[in-house]
Amino acid sequence: MVQNQLERKKPLLRKVYTSKKRLSKKKEDFEGPHSLHGPLELPSTGQNIGVNEIAESQREPSLVVPFVKNSCLWSAVEEMNVFKEFPQQPHFLPLQQEYPRTLQGGMAFGLMVAFDLFVRSISKSSIADNEGSFEEEKSTLSALKINGFDVQCFERLLDELIKVKFEYSKHLEEKSAVQRQKQQTMNSLSQNDSLLCEIDNDIAELEKKLGLLRQKGQLIEKEKEHDEEKLSRLNVVESNIEQALDVHTLQFNGILAEVKQKRLT
Template sequence: MAAGRAPPLTGRRRRRRRGWSAPRKAPPQPQPPRSPSPSAPPLLPPGTDVEVRLDGDGYYGTWYAATVVSFASARGDGLPAEYTVSYADLQDDNGGGALEESFAPTHVRPRPPPPDPESPPPRFLPHDAVEAFHNCGWWSGIVLSASPAAVAVAFPISREVIQFSPSLVRPRRDYVGGGEWVPSRSVIAVRPEGEVRVYQAGEKVEVGRVQEVYGYSWFPATVAKVIDDLSYVVEYSDLEEEGGGEAEKATEYLHWQFIRPAVEHSPQESEFWLGPGAAVEAYCDGAWSAAVVRKIVGDGEFKVSINGSKARKLVTKVVEFLKPHYSWDDGKHWSIVSAKQYLPGLREGKALGLMVSFDLFVKSIRKSSIADNEGSFEEAKGVLAELKTNGFDVQYFETLLDKAIKVKFEYTKHLEEKSAVVAQKLGAISSLSKNDSLLCEVDQAMAELEEKLEHLRQKGQLIEKAKEDDEEKLSKLSVVESSVQKALDADKQQFQRIFAGMLQKQLT
């Protein structure tokens, strides 16, 4: 398949899945900031082969082959300009043939020109921005390695690395004003609504990923390379590449949403108190994992509970391996996860402080949600224990919390079961995608063979016609030859009669 083109469909059409994880419906497309004036002619006339960009969840700015059906200029009632296109490889779920949708002009472009057949195939280098043909769309990523047989492409949002045939990979290019194609400066097409933190090469960061034992954790790393302002190649500080040979530090290509700055927080005493019920992060097996302090074991030593991927773990940690649990919100701001200390007057023995603490606790428990961090429930239990010690009647809230924690535990278990099913589903989708790509290659090969066969048929018809012409000419020449032969025979007989007459005259 030529880079820049989707594989042709040959004879039969299959209903195509849409999106990396096969979402059911194409998402609504964003509208352009400005629309062409009502009198402006369509930039791409009907029938033009184009590519359209899908930005919704599961698509991440993927380009799909389509054909322009119509163009509508901006209307006075506030409706912006838009193209209606018919997909080349996606079918209507209702069985109505090729799927048709409308797109803003900013999300429609001509199909990239195919490579020059006389030129050698593109030579891909590590970290080149490319697009790989997958699930009938062109997905953005970077090259990790390349050979004549396969190109390994990393995708920053799905965090997958997939091997592709070189014919299914093309350099990532942008279509700019004037009809020029230029190398793209970024891999990430869909930008966040607000500003996000931009990292520099060499900067210390932490990367979120799932640990089998300790659940979602943050691993120390360093920004090895800035691909664009929304994606980076990071090098892990304490993780090594799997496989034989000399050990090397593991690297990964990531979207900004999986990265946070490596920062030492110093919260105010009113925001955080390291004691039972406090939400913390514990350093375990090379990463910071969310945990809840269960009890103080000794001077500077704490027993903490960690919600692992498969089960809850209790570990003992010294204070140097604990820190307040902070959330990196919207890729730009920090917010502390642990609740404010509920007992501001307890250590001073003031009754007023206890009353305020109880009031705050009641207001907080009424706002609880099943999606709350486990630390909030454990911290509430710690608060109840302290209030009970000081004479408050908290039996009702203890019963309520015990029931809520049991339901929360079942909810967490079901979430883990769902994650396991999703993981299996992703494996099946990956296998399906590979088979789909193979079918696309088979379709392409069949199309090429059909084209050669048609060429041979046409050539055979020309030869057959030439043969018929030769036979007709031969037949005509045979008639002429027979006529000439008869004339020759007549001439010969006349010649013989002449000499025969001469002989008779001499004899007389």
């Protein structure tokens, strides 16, 4: 931990201005039998050492990069605030094997700018960003890391962000599913409300008809009572008439009986 803090306080990206002879010598060292992407053999011990080990060795004060920083913009990019907040000593060793010498400085410059853009981008990232943007940031970190940038803290940060983003996306999908179910339920409630309203209207219509029928029944009931009373009176009248008829019949028969009796005498 103490060693890392000391390393962060060392000068950033020392400019290297060498003669053609020294450039030629470095070219032999970097492009010769020691491949930057394969293991290097230490002359004194015969021990193999990889790119990562070379990167650590290049974090010394005598940092050497495989190109000449002859652009006037290098001093400006090295003075960016991001390199004060996060000191870097990239070695840019893979560039020697991937690009010709004339392009190495420009590619390295681009990586320096890419680091600044990465820090700006990650600081402005939002949980609403799509997963692809975080994967792109991981690819950027990978490219920076193999060129000697110290990005461990950003790797941990990005892993945590991706983890939280994954959980957020999962719960966002669950929320969408719940909202769809809510919408379906609300649609069902609305449909049932409409059906109940129709049924209530039908019931009201039936109750109205039932009220009219009851009124009609009451009128008929009154007419029935009136007819019953009238029938009762007519029965009395009829009974009186029948009695009168019986009396008249008796009277008539009595008269006939008197006539017959006189004729016989």
